[in-house]
Amino acid sequence: MNLHQLRFVREAVRQNFNLTEAAKALFTSQPGVSKAIIELEEELGVDIFTRHGKRIRGLTEPGRAVLKSVETIMQEVDGLKRIGNEFAAHDSGSFTIATTHTQARYSLPKVVQAFSQKFPKVRLSLLQGNPKQVADMVLMDQADLAIATESIADVDGLISLPCYQWEHLVVVPPDHPLLKSKSVTLEEIAAYPLITYDNAFTGRNKIDHAFQLRGLKPDILLEAIDADVIKTYVELNLGVGIIAGMAFDAERDKNLCAIPVGHLFGTNVSRLALKQGAYLRGYVFTFIELLAPTLNRKLVEQVLSGKKDVYEL
Template sequence: MNLHQLRFVREAVRQNFNLTEAAKALFTSQPGVSKAIIELEEELGVDIFARHGKRIRGLTEPGRAVLKSVEMIMQEIDGLKRIGKEFAAQDSGSFTIATTHTQARYALPKLVQAFMQKYPKVRLSLLQGSPKQIAEMVMRDQADIAIATEAITSVDGLVSMPCYQWEHVVVVTPDHPLMKLKSITLEDIAKYPLITYDAAFAGRSKIDHAFEVRHLKPDVLLEAIDADVIKTYVELGMGVGIIAGMAFDPERDQNLRTISVGHLFGMNVSRVAVRQGAYLRTYMYTFIEMLSPTMNRKLIDQVMQGGKDSYDL
């Protein structure tokens, strides 16, 4: 048994059981991958993959158990490599953050700027996607951390920590009838076509839940992943927008007005997630501490080890 065999098994699964693509990803030959997997199966005495002819179609029941062990072993190997790299260069290396558009566009710019001033030798990358996509990026080692509001708390294999709270706001044109009300209700909002986030983004689940509780069915005219898109269509007079409060800039959005609706939709918590058992370099701890002032390295370690599961803001 060797590490190459384990890598081949893991990559075969990642490439949807396509050995040709797995071989390309690992810069080797398809016959070599196939042979190594067969030799591992013979050594273990079980079939890892279910086959149809020469093609593999999926994992067998023992194969799923093998894959789980393979993932754990490879995570430990990756951790050893990172330890070596960190002690060789404490303040340099690569750092990949997977996040949603709202976080990347509105929440992170100043923080990233401050971080890069503190660690100018770190090569920082920002990957964007839906909460489900960014969680997968971390699980597949394509990113070091994920930052989002929705979904990442329920992903097996990820440990998440709260960063900061925020509220939704309604955005309208200056002459909109809602601006004349001293306070607005869900019933008031539901009278107008709504323009808001796609179901997977930026606290949309809380928006939907609030209307459902009041037995209201608002006319959602347009859904988007980008608050700038939402604001553009609101400016055109097509409806009432609901966006994250952080996404409104009075200087840039001079043709719009906001109405606070935190009392209607509740508080939202953005969270940072890392893979369980991951090795964090010093500057990654620093970034998380900058992202959430209530966090420190000791507390982060406790959360990752399962000692602070109930921790919250």
């Protein structure tokens, strides 16, 4: 048994049981991958994969148990490599963040700028997706951490910590009737076509839930993952926009007015998520502290070690 065999098993699963794609991902040959897997199965005395002819189709029951052990072993191996890399170079390396568009566009620029000034030799990458996708990126070791709203809080295999709180805003043109209301209600908002986030993004579930509790069925004219898109169509007077508070800038958005609606849709929490048992380089802890000054290395290490309830906003 060797690490190459374990890598081949893990990559075969990640590539949806396509050995050709697994071989490409690992820069080797497909016959070599197939042979190594067969040799591992013979050594273990069980079939890891179900097959149809020469093609693998899925995991057997013992194969699922084998995969779980393989993931644990490879995570430890990756951790050893990271330890070596960190001690060899404290201020250089790579760092990948998986996040949503809203976080990347509005919350992270100043943090990334400050981080890059501290660690100019670190190659920083941003991967974007919906909350489920960014969580999967961390689980699959494609990213070091994920940043999104509360929906990444309870993902198996991840631990998460709160970064900051925010509320939604209603955005309208300067002459809109809603601006005359002393305290905007859900009924008043629902009287207009709405432009807001796609179901998977930026607290949309809280928006829907608030209307449902009042028995209201708003006319959702347009859904988007990008607050800039929402604001563009509001400027065209096509409807009332509901966006994250961080996405509005009075100087930049001079053609719009914002109405705070936290009293209607509640408070949201943006969180960062890390893989359980992950080994983080020193500069990742610095990034976390820049993102959420209330967090520090000691606290994050406590959470990674299994103390999940040491901190909440």
